[in-house]
Amino acid sequence: MSSVLNVPTLQVNVARKVFPAVAGRAANHVLDAILFDVEAGSFVAITGPSGGGKSTLLNIIAGLDSAFDGDIRFSDPNLNVAFVFQSPRLLPWRTVRENIALVLPPNDPRHANIDELLGRVGLADAVHAYPEMISLGMQRRAALARAFILEPDILLMDEPFVSLDDPTAQGLRQLLMELWSRRPTTVLFVTHDRQEAVMLASRVICLAGTPASVVQDEAVALTSGERVDRDKVRAEQNRIFGTA
Amino acid sequence: MQHEAGAPFGAIRIGRIGWTLISLSTLLALWAIAAAIVQSRYLPDPLTVVEVMAREWQNGDLWRNIVATLIRVFFSFTIAIFVGSAIGLLLGRHPLADRFFDPWVSFFLNLPALVIIILCYIWFGLTEVAAVLAVAINKIPNVAVTMREGARSLSKDLIEMAQIYRFGWWKTLRHVTVPQLAPFFIAASRTGLSLVWKIVLVVEAFGRSDGVGYQLNIAFQLFDVPMILAYSLAFIAVVQLIELALLQPMIARTNRWRR
Numbered sequence: 001m002s003s004v005l006n007v008p009t010l011q012v013n014v015a016r017k018v019f020p021a022v023a024g025r026a027a028n029h030v031l032d033a034i035l036f037d038v039e040a041g042s043f044v045a046i047t048g049p050s051g052g053g054k055s056t057l058l059n060i061i062a063g064l065d066s067a068f069d070g071d072i073r074f075s076d077p078n079l080n081v082a083f084v085f086q087s088p089r090l091l092p093w094r095t096v097r098e099n100i101a102l103v104l105p106p107n108d109p110r111h112a113n114i115d116e117l118l119g120r121v122g123l124a125d126a127v128h129a130y131p132e133m134i135s136l137g138m139q140r141r142a143a144l145a146r147a148f149i150l151e152p153d154i155l156l157m158d159e160p161f162v163s164l165d166d167p168t169a170q171g172l173r174q175l176l177m178e179l180w181s182r183r184p185t186t187v188l189f190v191t192h193d194r195q196e197a198v199m200l201a202s203r204v205i206c207l208a209g210t211p212a213s214v215v216q217d218e219a220v221a222l223t224s225g226e227r228v229d230r231d232k233v234r235a236e237q238n239r240i241f242g243t244a
Numbered sequence: 245m246q247h248e249a250g251a252p253f254g255a256i257r258i259g260r261i262g263w264t265l266i267s268l269s270t271l272l273a274l275w276a277i278a279a280a281i282v283q284s285r286y287l288p289d290p291l292t293v294v295e296v297m298a299r300e301w302q303n304g305d306l307w308r309n310i311v312a313t314l315i316r317v318f319f320s321f322t323i324a325i326f327v328g329s330a331i332g333l334l335l336g337r338h339p340l341a342d343r344f345f346d347p348w349v350s351f352f353l354n355l356p357a358l359v360i361i362i363l364c365y366i367w368f369g370l371t372e373v374a375a376v377l378a379v380a381i382n383k384i385p386n387v388a389v390t391m392r393e394g395a396r397s398l399s400k401d402l403i404e405m406a407q408i409y410r411f412g413w414w415k416t417l418r419h420v421t422v423p424q425l426a427p428f429f430i431a432a433s434r435t436g437l438s439l440v441w442k443i444v445l446v447v448e449a450f451g452r453s454d455g456v457g458y459q460l461n462i463a464f465q466l467f468d469v470p471m472i473l474a475y476s477l478a479f480i481a482v483v484q485l486i487e488l489a490l491l492q493p494m495i496a497r498t499n500r501w502r503r
Contacts, residue, residue, distance in 0.1 A: 018457060063407075064407065083405075083408040085401070085404075085405065089405040090404065091419060091420065092502075093498075093501045101413070103409040103411075121280060130500075132502065132503040133503055236311070
């Protein structure tokens with residue numbers, strides 16, 4: 001048992017990722033020599049400029065893209081993986097509750113947790129609403145609930161709070177921290193927003209360059225109390241990334 | 245929930261039914277006036293047509309022929325929808341197959357209905373199978389083209405979501421793929437029904453000994469216009485009823501999630 005605990009939950013090795021040339025556009029070499037391990041229970045933010053290959057990396061880790069050189073190794077091939085996408089990707093023709101229930105097998109005991117979880121993410125009144133009839137912020141909450149109902153071993157998140165107004169995004173970040181502290185899991189969180197990365201993560205990996213590679217990999221030295229303090233977050237952000 | 249969604253549509257429907265009644269009564273009145281002015285046996289007044297309809301209903305011919313036609317409509321429509329959908333999905337998902345078969349689809353789309361009917365009767369004899377097949381072949385290319393559009397527009401985002409959350413093929417088909425194809429399926433069904441019932445009449449006129457088309461052909465040979473109108477109007481009513489009782493509720497159901 002103890003040897004299993006020492007194995008990282010996830011070992012990422014993407015030696016090379018090239019999008020082949022299509023219809024007049026040249027081949028695009030996006031990722032190069034990306035090598036890192038993720039410990040069980042850690043919250044890792046992957047940050048870097050927009051269009052810099054972060055989402056590509058996350059898709060490779062999720063197994064959605066298998067055309068790359070290298071390998072992705074999980075400590076156990078049966079690990080439960082959940083993905084919160086950049087857009088909520090709910091099924092518009094199913095209600096909020098049906099969208100959550102669909103990710104569970106038919107007779108799973110976790111069905112009993114759905115209503116409580118929907119209450120916790122603030123969707124108690126929208127349980128039977130169709131996704132197009134609720135706001136984007138609420139759709140994002142439903143997408144979070146869909147990921148957490150699985151009680152995932154690994155949670156992959158791709159800019160899950162982008163294109164929301166600041167208070168809504170901040171509310172969702174707090175909701176994520178609350179859900180995460182209630183049930184800690186390994187998180188890989190992609191964002192272009194450095195402040196968001198520092199506020200949420202225990203470790204920040206920074207990608208840069210063309211093709212992108214890891215230019216920085218730092219632990220975030222903030223207690224959970226300090227994370228709600230904007231000044232403390234900004235100071236830590238400056239320590240890691242400089243004041244530029 | 246059901247009630248909230250239904251209320252605004254209910255209000256519109258009442259208005260629409262009112263307009264339909266006004267519009268149709270005007271048409272009926274114009275017909276009666278024209279019949280009164282012309283005074284010809286080739287333009288009977290509405291009352292004469294209704295009398296013929298009642299007589300044909302009472303001796304059982306009207307119902308028997310309409311049922312015979314509806315059975316043919318049902319089978320050819322079902323075959324066309326299933327075969328056409330299968331072909332359409334195949335072409336929509338596999339670009340190579342699409343490139344190869346696209347000229348075939350164009351060919352069959354532009355093949356006149358009459359040619360297909362004649363050839364089917366020559367090749368397979370004046371049989372029920374030939375009749376149903378001829379109607380189905382006429383309709384299959386239309387269904388295939390519509391469903392091909394549907395298959396091309398399937399969302400890659402939702403397929404990826406289903407893959408991550410391990411939906412498996414059945415759950416993916418039922419909750420992700422089929423709902424996306426539903427609008428295309430309905431479009432194919434609506435145009436399908438209106439096309440199929442017109443072609444069925446031609447097929448019946450050519451080579452069957454019952455059905456509305458057969459009866460119209462007999463009436464044509466006798467220049468019996470009241471009979472022609474009686475059968476046409478009765479059949480239009482039945483088709484409209486099917487549209488309102490089956491297709492409209494199906495459309496409302498598949499659209500209930502839309503904003």
